[in-house]
Amino acid sequence: MFKILLIEDDETLFHEVKDRLTQWAYDVYGIQDFSKVIQEFTMIKPDLVVIDIQLPKFDGFHWCRMIRSRSNVPILFLSSRDHPTDMVMSMQLGADDFIQKPFHFDVLIAKLQATLRRVYNYNTEPVSLKTWCGATVDYEKNVVANEAGSIELTKNEIYILKLLIEQKNKIVSREELIKSLWDDERFVSDNTLTVNLNRLRKKLDELDLGRFIETKVGQGYMATEEAHAYD
Missing domain, CATH: 1.10.10.10 (Winged helix-like DNA-binding domain superfamily/Winged helix DNA-binding domain)
Known part of the structure; x- marks a missing residue:
């Protein structure tokens, strides 16, 4: 079972996404303290991170930068902002994909599955x-x-x-x-x-x-x- 860390402060959206992902047999974790995202990330050791841009304390770009400085775990951004520079910034920071809110759940699951399949199937190949x-x-x-x-x-x-x-x-x-x-x-x-x-x-x-x-x-x-x- 893949572990998904969903860094989202909107509790309604968090529980909706968690419920849907759980139906697909993913193990979903949230953040308890948004000033300690890295500590919780390190403790959970997720296989994939889904992160919102607008968060308490620091924005998603900050936490993406911090995560990417210590891990190559795949990262998907969620954002209600529609400025194209947000997508460009997320990719420059090392994110794997960007999903615009509001989104259809089928789009989220398709992107999530494609990313996991690409990253972890690819990693199981022999050293080349x-x-x-x-x-x-x-x-x-x-x-x-x-x-x-x-x-x-x-x-x-x-x-x-x-x-x-x-x-x-x-x-x-x-x-x-x-x-x-x-x-x-x-x-x-x-x-x-x-x-x-x-x-x-x-x-x-x-x-x-x-x-x-x-x-x-x-x-x-x-x-x-x-x-x-x-x-």
Whole structure:
């Protein structure tokens, strides 16, 4: 049974979501003290976190940053705010998805199931190392390393990189990436993929590798071993 930590201060919504998730055999936990979110997160050790943006004490962005500094646990944001910068900010902080309130429960469960399936099924695969552009890519540890150093990627980032590397020198369409990454493109915005790609390349730039992920305007992306300028 997967453990879900639902960081939501609206008690009515919390109990409604908890009841529905419990029907799907998830073990759902809430926060008792919103000034001690990290302590409770550490104690619960959830498999996935669902977090609202507007919370007492500190907002969801703060707690996402704190959680991501110590864990790669998948994080889904909930928000009643409709400003696009909220979604962009959540993705930049390392969240896996963003759900706008009010939401249909089927959308929440679909995104939650897709995230758990992607993260934990993927983690059960044998250790797999890949050499790319002189760097070692460890798909299990989510680490890319070369003589310049090493970087740790989120689950989304390593999955995107894996998809591109496994089809090296071939264009992978945005539609294929979205469908492979989120299982059902109906629940994913095109901007979500753009944010994830940009964040991945920014991290790869630390190892001088970002330039090996090319943007093919109107087509998709391609991993190469011959660098060109990218947008």
